[in-house]
Amino acid sequence: MTTITSVAPAKGTTEARATADRRRRHALLRWAFVVPALTYMALFFGYPLIRNFVMSFQHYTPKTYFTGEAPFNGLDNWRAVFANELFTDAVWHTALFTAGSLLGQFTIGLGLAVFFSRRFRLSGPIRAVLLLPWLVPMVVSAIVWRRILDQEHGMLNTVLHALGLVSADGVPWLSSPGVALTSAILVNIWIGIPFNMVILYGGLQEIPRELYEAASLDGSGPWRTFRSITLPMLRPVITVVLVLGFMSTVKILDLILALTSGGPADSTQTLGTVSYQLSFLQLDFGQGAVVGNVLILISAVFAVLYLRANRADFGKGK
Template sequence: MSTATAPSVTTPPANASRAPAPGRSSRRRTALLRWLFIAPALLYMAAFFGYPLVRNVLMSFQHYTPTTYFTGEAPFNGLDNWRAVFSDPLFTDALWHTALFTVGSLLGQFTLGLALAVFFSRRFRLSRFVRAVLLLPWLVPMVVAAVVWRRILDQEHGVLNAALQTLGLTDGGVPWLSSPDVALLSAVLVNIWIGIPFNMVILYGGLQEIPRDLYEAASLDGAGPWRVFRSVTLPMLRPVITVVLVLGFMSTVKILDLILALTSGGPADATQTLGTVTYQMSFLRLDFGQGAVVGNVLILISAVFAVLYLRANRADFGNGK
């Protein structure tokens, strides 16, 4: 009687190499292609943003003068530039003026821009024409607008003082640009006039994206206009409001041309801001190291505000808003 033997099963060794999972090479290829696509943008950012930023930071620690451009020598002086700037009363005043100018401008631009956006959201005859006319301050170059307003606010021959005297509101001309007590307020009002159209256009676009069903539901619940605005319009408009305020802050905190054309930082340094101080230290005093310090302060302020903006947006995204 023959005994049948079972066929032996060969077990592969434990250390046998495994074949690469299918699709791994294609994923690597896809990742490489993504980096190749964004490489030009990264190189552009490094060349035109990263390098100037690094050079500006290094310059703030150097004794950088016009002779440096001929000799190439800019010795490091540690924190001397920073100490000189922070101990300068002009910098302290400019920091305070920048805060007042920025907050006043943002409040005025946003409040009036939102009011106009809500007003134009209810369409009426000639609404498009009126909106187009209100866009003109935004289209006019900043320097041109400042020169025009300088003529309007002139104490002796300005149109505004002539109108106030005709109405009997003032006996003499108001020194809009020649009084240290009024000059900064005048600059804020001019900047508000310039920034209203931008706020109005962006907020108007945001209002058009709010579903009409929400307003109908609120009216059915008996909510009044103010309750509807507070409970429906503002919450739905929050992402747009954030963008408007951030962009407005970025353009206002570093403003230079408007102040230079209106008052040149005067009278008695009453309208000096961080932007004008940077210009004055770099191109009037010719101390580029100290000018770089003020520029770095502006960059730091903008960076902090940008981080807060990104965190707020992340919180809104996480909450599903």
């Protein structure tokens, strides 16, 4: 007679199996939340980037939309773009426009943020009024400033002439190749000041007041306090403001188009306007994609720098 003895699974094995099942369910749950975001990124960011990169190596014309034929032409588009003097000028104009805009926006924004950090009556309403340039659509702001800066009938020249600061002819703010880019920079500074002010003001509110009180007891003056306490504590916020400001300024298009259309004499052509003209005016989508790829590369480099700087600040904080 044979006796069959059943052995119950060990308790440790059962618990390990249950733990593995829980981990598997948690992993599936995490992926259930992540997959929609990854799908969205792949469809609306990944695919356009790849398509734009491929297009820069193709002879892509309006005819392609009907025939579906876009033969590869190697580096012809890239050579044509880099050999174009307009592209070289646009790179220089973009650098000047971006640097001038960031410097003005950040300096004035930081000054206003420090000013409003001292609480006083009507501080809130005044800050709300200063936000208006940021809330108005950029095209609307550009059109308004185009009327203000008009050489013959603009309000700015009228006021300056009444004060005796300019002649009756006025300053050709938008019609002179030597002045137009500066005018565009000044308008963009006006538009970007509220963003810098709001973000930097929020960063100032996070600095402990005890640090300023200790500095005052030690006899530190306003400049020494600002240099030794405010700026170091604001460094992570400053990094965010500058990098985001750079990435939004370097590719700006609507402001330039509405203000000067890239003129006069291509003196305000930037990489954004060159890409627009190549793609939608000259209908050379391949060369337009090349300029777009250059913009993407520049933005990606500064995005990496931002992430590295942010990681370094986080590591110091820990």
